[in-house]
Amino acid sequence: xxxxxxxxxxxxxPRVEVVEGExxxxxxxxxxxxxxxxLPNGQLVLDDYAYDPADDLEELGRRFADHLDxxxxxxxxxxxx
Amino acid sequence: MACRKDYRDLxxxxxxxxxQALHFVKxxxxxxxxxxxxxxxxxxxAHFSSHFLPWHRxxxxxxxxxxxxYHPAVSLPYWNSTxxxxxxxxxxxxxxxxxxxxxxxxxxSLGGATLPTPGDVDTMLxxxxxxxxxxxxxxxxxxxxxxxxxxxxxxxxxxxDPVFFLHHCWIDMIWAQWQLRHPGEPFVADSLSTGLNDPLxxxxxxxxxxxxxxxxxxxxxLAGWTIDRPRVTxxxxxxxxxxxxxxxxxxxxxxxxxxxxxxxxxxFVVEDPVAAPPFGKVAGSVVVNPAVDTxxxxxxxxxATTAGATHSGTVRVHCxxxxxxxxxxxxxxxxxRPTAAVAMVLDRSNSMNYDSGIGPxxxxxxxxxxxAPPAVDVTEDGHALSVSHFDHDAHAGIGLxxxxxxxxxxxxxxxxxxxxxxxxxxxxxxxxxxxxGLLQGATETVRAxxxxxxxxENHGPHNxxxxxxxxxxxxxxxxFAIGLGQGDAIRPEKLTQLCNGTSGYMLLTGALxxxxxxRLAKYYQQIFAGVxxxxxxxxxxxLLGVGxxxxxxxxxxxxxxxAKAVLLTPAPGTIEFEIESPAGEVVDAGTAxxxxxxxxxxxxxxxxxxxxxxxxxxxxxxxxxxxxxxxLRRRAKQQSRTHLERSAQTGVVPYSLLVQAYSNLRMQVxxxxxxxxxxAVVTLRAVLTEYGVPIERGATCVAHVTRPDxxxxxxxxxxxADGDFEGSFVAAYDGVYQxxxxxxxxxxxxxxxxxxxxxxxxxxxxxxxxxxxxxxxxGHEELCELVECLLGEEGxxxxxxxxxxxxxxxxxxxxxxxxxxxxxGDAGPPARGGKDATVESLRNLLxxxxxxxxxxxxxxxx
Numbered sequence: 001x002x003x004x005x006x007x008x009x010x011x012x013x014p015r016v017e018v019v020e021g022e023x024x025x026x027x028x029x030x031x032x033x034x035x036x037x038x039l040p041n042g043q044l045v046l047d048d049y050a051y052d053p054a055d056d057l058e059e060l061g062r063r064f065a066d067h068l069d070x071x072x073x074x075x076x077x078x079x080x081x
Numbered sequence: 082m083a084c085r086k087d088y089r090d091l092x093x094x095x096x097x098x099x100x101q102a103l104h105f106v107k108x109x110x111x112x113x114x115x116x117x118x119x120x121x122x123x124x125x126x127a128h129f130s131s132h133f134l135p136w137h138r139x140x141x142x143x144x145x146x147x148x149x150x151y152h153p154a155v156s157l158p159y160w161n162s163t164x165x166x167x168x169x170x171x172x173x174x175x176x177x178x179x180x181x182x183x184x185x186x187x188x189x190s191l192g193g194a195t196l197p198t199p200g201d202v203d204t205m206l207x208x209x210x211x212x213x214x215x216x217x218x219x220x221x222x223x224x225x226x227x228x229x230x231x232x233x234x235x236x237x238x239x240x241x242d243p244v245f246f247l248h249h250c251w252i253d254m255i256w257a258q259w260q261l262r263h264p265g266e267p268f269v270a271d272s273l274s275t276g277l278n279d280p281l282x283x284x285x286x287x288x289x290x291x292x293x294x295x296x297x298x299x300x301x302x303l304a305g306w307t308i309d310r311p312r313v314t315x316x317x318x319x320x321x322x323x324x325x326x327x328x329x330x331x332x333x334x335x336x337x338x339x340x341x342x343x344x345x346x347x348x349f350v351v352e353d354p355v356a357a358p359p360f361g362k363v364a365g366s367v368v369v370n371p372a373v374d375t376x377x378x379x380x381x382x383x384x385a386t387t388a389g390a391t392h393s394g395t396v397r398v399h400c401x402x403x404x405x406x407x408x409x410x411x412x413x414x415x416x417x418r419p420t421a422a423v424a425m426v427l428d429r430s431n432s433m434n435y436d437s438g439i440g441p442x443x444x445x446x447x448x449x450x451x452x453a454p455p456a457v458d459v460t461e462d463g464h465a466l467s468v469s470h471f472d473h474d475a476h477a478g479i480g481l482x483x484x485x486x487x488x489x490x491x492x493x494x495x496x497x498x499x500x501x502x503x504x505x506x507x508x509x510x511x512x513x514x515x516x517x518g519l520l521q522g523a524t525e526t527v528r529a530x531x532x533x534x535x536x537x538e539n540h541g542p543h544n545x546x547x548x549x550x551x552x553x554x555x556x557x558x559x560x561f562a563i564g565l566g567q568g569d570a571i572r573p574e575k576l577t578q579l580c581n582g583t584s585g586y587m588l589l590t591g592a593l594x595x596x597x598x599x600r601l602a603k604y605y606q607q608i609f610a611g612v613x614x615x616x617x618x619x620x621x622x623x624l625l626g627v628g629x630x631x632x633x634x635x636x637x638x639x640x641x642x643x644a645k646a647v648l649l650t651p652a653p654g655t656i657e658f659e660i661e662s663p664a665g666e667v668v669d670a671g672t673a674x675x676x677x678x679x680x681x682x683x684x685x686x687x688x689x690x691x692x693x694x695x696x697x698x699x700x701x702x703x704x705x706x707x708x709x710x711x712x713l714r715r716r717a718k719q720q721s722r723t724h725l726e727r728s729a730q731t732g733v734v735p736y737s738l739l740v741q742a743y744s745n746l747r748m749q750v751x752x753x754x755x756x757x758x759x760x761a762v763v764t765l766r767a768v769l770t771e772y773g774v775p776i777e778r779g780a781t782c783v784a785h786v787t788r789p790d791x792x793x794x795x796x797x798x799x800x801x802a803d804g805d806f807e808g809s810f811v812a813a814y815d816g817v818y819q820x821x822x823x824x825x826x827x828x829x830x831x832x833x834x835x836x837x838x839x840x841x842x843x844x845x846x847x848x849x850x851x852x853x854x855x856x857x858x859x860g861h862e863e864l865c866e867l868v869e870c871l872l873g874e875e876g877x878x879x880x881x882x883x884x885x886x887x888x889x890x891x892x893x894x895x896x897x898x899x900x901x902x903x904x905x906g907d908a909g910p911p912a913r914g915g916k917d918a919t920v921e922s923l924r925n926l927l928x929x930x931x932x933x934x935x936x937x938x939x940x941x942x943x
Contacts, residue, residue, distance in 0.1 A: 037237075039129045040272065050123065050237040051224040071190030071231045078168060078191070 014068050016061035027061045029068075036060065083145070084344040084371060085250055086301035088158035089171060096177060099158065102151035103243050107185065111147045115140070116238040122282040123237045131212065131271040133219050134256045135288035136281045137249050142297050144246055156298065159250035162226040163199045168192045178244055187242045188232030196229050197222045206259050212269035214259055223252050254302065257294045261307040268292065299371075301344040311343030311403040316376065321410035322396075324383035328418045328614070330642050331385055332745050334772035336378035337398055337409050339369065346370040349400045351379050356394030359384045360411050363829065380829075382772065385415035421612045422465045422481055422523030424516035425453065425496070428509075428534040428565075429470040433501035435535075437565075438593040445535055445565055446501050448593070448601055451651070453533075454493040455687035456605035459647050459741075460484050464613055467519045468495040471512030472505025473543045481519055493684070507539045509576065510546035517555050528558045529585070529612040531605070535565040537572035548575045555583060561608045562587040565601065568817060568843030574757055586752065589841045591789065591817030599649050599737040600819075602686070606647065607839055610741050615645070616748060617837045618740040620821075623713075624733040625656060631713045632661075633738050637694065638832040639706045640746040640771055644692045646711050647739040653688040655734055657714040660690050663707025666698040706832045711738050746771045748836040750822050754812070757848025764809040767798055767822055769836070771829060775804035780826025782806035789816020798822075818842040 017028045027034045027046065035047040036057065043053035044060050049067055054060035091099065106112055119127065119140070126132040127140075141157060148155045160172055168191040173179040182189045201221050208214035226248050227234050233241040240246070260266075268288055270276035278287045291297070295309060302308055316338035327333045341347055349367045354360035361382040369377030379398055392413040399406040433446045457466060462485040468478030479495035482488045512532060520528040538548055552575075560583045564571040568589060577587040588604045590597065599622060610617055619635045637644055648658050660668040668690065673681035678693030695703035715734060747770050755762040765784050769776040782798040798806035812818055820840040828834055 037124045039124055040126070041129055043129070045124075045237075047120075047238075048236045049228075050128075050239070051227040051235060053129065067193065067228060067231075067235070071193035074168075074190045074192035074231070 014065040016058075016065050018057050018061060025057050027057050027064075029061065029064060034061075034064065083156040083298045084301055085156050085254070085298050086158055086344060088160060088177070088247055089165070090301065091158055095154075095158075098152050098155055099148070100177065102148040102155045103181070105151040106144075106147050109147075109150075111144075112185075112241060112243075115144055115147075115240040116233075118283060119240045120237040126275055126282040129216075129219065130275045131215060131269060132275045132279075132281055132288065133223075134215055134253070135291050138253050138256070138291045138294065138297070139281055139284060139286050141246055141249050141253065142291070144240075145298075157246055157250045159254055160226075160244060160247035161251055161303070162196050162229070162248065163202055163222075166196050172244070172247075178247075181243055182232075185233075185241065187234070189234065189242070190231035192229065193231040193235075194225050194228035197225055202255060205255065206262055208259070209263065209266070210269060211266055212271065215256075218252065218255060218259075222255065223248075253294065254300045257300055257309070258302060258306055260292075260294075261309065295342065299342055299344045309343075311341065311345070311347055311400075313342070313347065313400055313403040313405040314340050315407060315409065316340050321412050322381060324385075324411075324413040326414060326416050327383055327385035329385050329388040329415055330418060330743075332640075332772055333383050333385075334363065334380050334774050335383070336380045336774075337396065339377045339379065339398075339405075341369050341371045341375050341377055341403075343371050343403070345402075346372075347377075347400050347402050349377065349379055349398055349405075351381075352397040352399075354381065354394050354396040354411060356392060356411070359386060359392050359413055359415075360394045360396065362396065381411065383411075383413040385413070388415055388417040390415045417526070418463070419526035419614055420463045420465070421527040421529055422467075422520055422525040423460075423609065423612055424467045424469065424481070424519050424530040425478075425492075426512045426516045426530050426532040427453075427468065427470045427478075427496075427499055428472075428507060428512070428532075428536070429476070429499065429501045430472050430505040430507040430534075430536060430539075431501055431503050432507075432535050433565075434503065439598055440595055446499065449533065449565075450497060450499060451686055452599075452602035453496050453605050454685055455602055455647070455649055456609040457484070457489055457492050457496070458682065458684035458687045459606060459645060459689055460489070460609055460613060461691075465523065465525055466492045467516070468492060468499070469512065469515050469519065470499060471508055471515065472502045473508045473511070473540055473545055475508075475511045475515030477515075481523055506541040506543065507534060507536045508543065508545040509534055509538045510548050510551045513548065513555060513560070513579075514546050514551045517551070517558055520558055527612055529608075530555075530558055530560055531608050532560065532562040532576070533565060534562070534571065534576075536570060538575070548579055552579050552582070555579070559583050559585045559612060561585040561612075563601065563604050563608075564589040565593075567591060567845070568757070568848065569815075569845035573843060574849060581753075586840065588839065589817045589843050591819065591841070591843075598651070598735050602649050603737060603739070603839060606649075606739055606741075614743060615741040616744045616746065618644070618742050618835055620737065620739050620837050620839070622735070622737045624735055625713055625715045626733045627715050629715050631711075633711045633713070634708050635711065635740045636833045636835050637706060637709055637742060638744075638746060638828045638834045639830055640828050640832075640834070641694055641705075641742040641744040643694050644740065644742045645689055646692070647687060647689040647741065648711070648713070648736055649687055649739065650734055650736040651686055652734055653683050653686065655715065656688070656736065657712075658688050658690075659712040659714075660692070661710040661712055662696065662698055662700075662704035663709060664698075664700050664702070664704060666700060666704060667712075668692075668698070706828075706830075708833075711740070713738070745773075746776070746828060746834055746836070748822075748824055748838060750838045750840060752820065752840045752842060754842055754844075757844055759813055759815050759844045759846065759848075761812050761842075761844050761848075762809050763812050763818065763820075763842040764807065765796065765798060765820065765822060765840070767806045767824055767838075769804040769806070769824055769826070775802065776826060777829065778803055780804065780806075780824055782808075782822065782824040784808060784810075785821040785823065786810060787819040787821075789814050789818065812842055812844045815845050816843065 014030050018025050019028050027036055036044050038044055039053055043055060044057060045053045046064055049064045052063050054063055127136045145157050165172060205218045205222055227239055230244055233239060268277040277289050280287055299309060319338040322335045322337055324333045324335055347369050351362045351365055363380035367379050381396060394411040395408050396411055397408045434444050437443050437445045437448045439448055465481045465483050467481045470476045470478055479491055482492050516530040560580045562576045562580050564573050573587055580587045590600050607617055623631055625631055646660055650656060670681045673679035673690060678696055680691040682689060695705035697703045749768045751766040753764045767782045769780055784796040786794045786796055796808045796810050798808035800806050822838050824836045826834060
């Protein structure tokens with residue numbers, strides 16, 4: 001039986017939230033706080049997803065979620081856990 | 082300079098070495114440190130700034146340096162992520178980076194992004210300015226592979242994944258390619274702190290320091306890309322090419338040494354030198370492959386033809402690929418062929434009258450008188466020899482005498498006059514000091530002495546110079562020594578030490594018997610050959626019966642300048658001796674007499690040919706390199722005159738054929754013992770050179786070891802550096818080990834060569850400890866002399882035979898006793914008892930039935 005790809009299971013998409021913290025807005029993905037940093041050009045990157053900068057945190061969260069989806073799909077494609 | 086190439090082009094060795102180096106730096110914490118550094122500087126110029134490319138150039142250079150702590154030949158390879166896009170590519174295979182995922186907890190998700198295309202790279206390379214190039218390169222080509230790999234590689238600590246470095250090596254190569262395609266385009270800063278001369282985040286290094294990647298590495302670019310021009314430099318300190326102190330008639334090699342900075346092999350053309358001859362080239366075209374060695378050698382030759390002359394010349398070498406064209410100065414200096422002054426120093430203590438073991442009634446002195454003259458006969462004109470003797474004093478024989486004309490006869494006459502002193506002791510130090518004095522006046526290039534002794538230093542009641550005392554005074558002399566007998570009798574430790582310290586060596590004959598007729602003669606031949614710069618090519622022994630013919634092949638090469646074929650035999654007149662060239666041309670005594678480059682002569686126990694090379698013999702080519710033959714034929718028996726000749730008349734004639742060459746192909750042999758007691762390790766080293774440089778790989782070297790019990794073994798000497806061979810064995814048994822070191826191989830022109838040398842090692846029970854009372858004797862000298870005399874009497878021997886006592890074994894036992902303390906301990910001061918006491922001791926020994934029975938039990942014939 002073929003595995004269903006993660007991207008085909010919208011109910012399993014990472015849940016992305018932007019919350020206000022003491023140091024300003026913070027990105028929370030699936031309940032985990034994800035550190036981010038500001039580049040010299042003003043764009044934002046996540047520590048764990050550093051090579052796809054975005055102009056705002058919400059967009060960064062969306063991209064990161066997409067990346068996690070693709071990663072999960074890739075792993076599923078290869079039969080990894 | 083390192084060459085960085087596609088990981089798919091790594092050899093299995095390079096690939097494995099790279100993987101092992103990664104594990105090495107991981108274990109040392111280097112990987113974690115690099116990941117932390119990358120994280121720390123990520124947002125401070127390492128990324129998304131005009132310092133992106135120079136920062137990572139420096140970063141991966143530093144990592145490469147760390148990898149080289151594991152192996153200096155490691156270079157970073159690159160991953161071309163536009164062409165190598167499969168998640169099952171060899172990049173992720175089990176023999177490369179695949180296992181790192183789980184082993185290092187990298188959490189990769191290969192395929193989780195879209196990789197750049199070759200078109201993307203082409204687009205980047207087309208950007209005309211730096212500020213248009215780097216941002217797109219970073220975003221379009223650099224970023225996606227990080228996310229495609231995923232896990233650690235997608236994070237700020239991406240250097241935790243080793244593929245980081247292969248990826249950034251690829252990005253750096255694209256920058257290098259862009260620089261090649263846009264020469265002169267300036268570095269453009271994107272901020273006030275990220276300019277050409279601003280330090281890169283975390284270091285004092287600036288972009289200006291790393292703009293030229295050629296200071297770091299070479300790249301093996303993709304097909305169709307612009308190639309960095311290979312760079313070639315003459316190695317520092319190697320110009321001009323010098324050929325110094327080359328003996329007249331010899332050829333030396335030296336090289337134009339080039340350092341190559343390239344990824345591909347380069348072909349160098351060597352023109353004929355200006356001033357050729359004496360200068361010459363070995364090859365007109367030389368390929369230097371930097372994957373094997375970044376240093377290339379373009380060999381040249383210099384033939385010294387006129388002693389004292391100097392020559393200057395030039396040679397042009399060029400390499401089209403590298404646009405390299407240099408004219409290199411050459412300098413050559415010829416010196417006269419070295420000559421040697423050799424002092425023969427002969428022990429004439431009473432023990433030289435003792436039986437040699439070679440045959441009945443043949444004393445050690447007689448063996449010496451047989452063995453030494455052939456070495457004199459073989460020595461070329463131009464050298465000088467002296468003969469002196471020592472007992473407890475030194476005595477002149479003949480002073481340094483040039484070996485030319487009558488000189489050879491005079492020196493051999495002095496050897497013939499040699500006679501032991503029945504009351505003589507063994508003051509080796511006095512003999513050495515006297516010979517050193519003789520050599521002081523020598524004008525020859527080399528000063529050497531050959532000390533022959535059959536016992537340990539023993540001055541008796543006399544106060545004489547010791548070996549220790551003269552050791553520091555023989556500066557400038559090469560000292561060789563020959564011990565006629567066993568190690569425990571001669572105690573060669575100090576003499577060996579003295580020899581080794583002067584670039585000489587010591588040889589021991591061990592116990593002689595009928596099969597060792599030529600041993601002492603061979604020792605003299607080899608030592609004389611060494612000091613007169615001759616190499617031993619071949620040294621076989623044989624027995625030749627009436628009507629028999631032996632054809633003995635030997636190899637000469639183009640590196641040989643002249644050669645000698647020496648036939649040692651007690652009866653040279655009974656053997657027809659001819660030489661056959663590689664083309665089959667026969668040289669006999671008659672041919673030699675009429676040929677200006679040949680000479681044939683005979684001595685009392687020797688016949689020899691001197692052969693100039695190359696040798697014109699009327700054929701289309703002069704005879705030189707190839708397989709020659711010595712042809713020996715036995716004439717009918719003739720009446721022999723001497724003891725040794727008679728000993729040879731047993732239906733066969735023993736002979737030793739010795740081929741020597743004055744040659745550009747040389748073998749140096751070194752023997753070192755870890756001690757003198759059984760169990761000592763004997764280390765052998767042989768160094769082969771051709772034209773003064775180590776011979777190229779492919780030669781083999783073995784030592785044929787004859788143990789004290791006569792059994793034989795083989796020690797293979799392993800090659801370390803080119804031409805440098807070493808091997809060892811344990812000398813487990815008491816006695817003398819005869820070592821025949823034989824090297825075979827090919828010259829640079831592919832000709833087969835052989836080289837041989839003899840050495841000995843010796844161990845004995847108690848070896849290395851202080852000899853008992855070395856200068857005072859053990860107080861039994863008169864008794865020993867008397868017993869020795871009696872045992873030479875046939876009547877006494879028959880008496881012993883009747884009691885089933887082996888007279889020879891008794892003699893050996895007594896000889897041993899006479900050289901050591903008869904009580905088995907330190908005898909203390911000499912207690913010479915006088916003749917009455919001696920006679921009484923002997924009488925007691927011989928009439929005491931119990932003593933005889935005890936002796937019989939020990940010496941009973943098997």
